[in-house]
Amino acid sequence: MQTTSAPEMIAQWLTVCPLSRIIPNTGVCALVGDQQVAIFRVGDNEVYAIANYDPFSKAYVLSRGIVGDRQGIPKVASPIYKQNFNLITGECFDDETVRVAVFPVRVVEGQVQVGIESGKSG
Numbered sequence: 001m002q003t004t005s006a007p008e009m010i011a012q013w014l015t016v017c018p019l020s021r022i023i024p025n026t027g028v029c030a031l032v033g034d035q036q037v038a039i040f041r042v043g044d045n046e047v048y049a050i051a052n053y054d055p056f057s058k059a060y061v062l063s064r065g066i067v068g069d070r071q072g073i074p075k076v077a078s079p080i081y082k083q084n085f086n087l088i089t090g091e092c093f094d095d096e097t098v099r100v101a102v103f104p105v106r107v108v109e110g111q112v113q114v115g116i117e118s119g120k121s122g
Contacts, residue, residue: 010115029063038063048087049103
């Protein structure tokens with residue numbers, strides 16, 4: 001299980017889907033509030049969530065990217081121009097000036113949940 005924010009900062013957890021609906025080493029897209037979130041299952045149990053918007057192609061496509069790792073760090077390669085994004089930090093490996101948003105995510109009783117942080121509207 002991966003949780004990317006301190007639990008006390010989470011105002012609400014939204015259930016997105018059962019973990020079993022995400023094939024290992026792939027991603028899915030979910031609408032969380034008014035934001036498209038790309039949720040990735042890495043291996044059997046690790047989950048990560050980043051913004052689905054690819055700043056290079058200006059399209060909502062990151063959930064369709066190729067999941068892998070770079071020196072042990074989980075990443076996704078954009079399906080359009082192939083830039084690689086760190087699934088933990090959202091940083092682009094290929095251009096350190098670019099970063100996508102990262103969302104808190106966890107698995108509870110087999111359900112994938114994305115957190116909405118305190119002070120953020122969704």
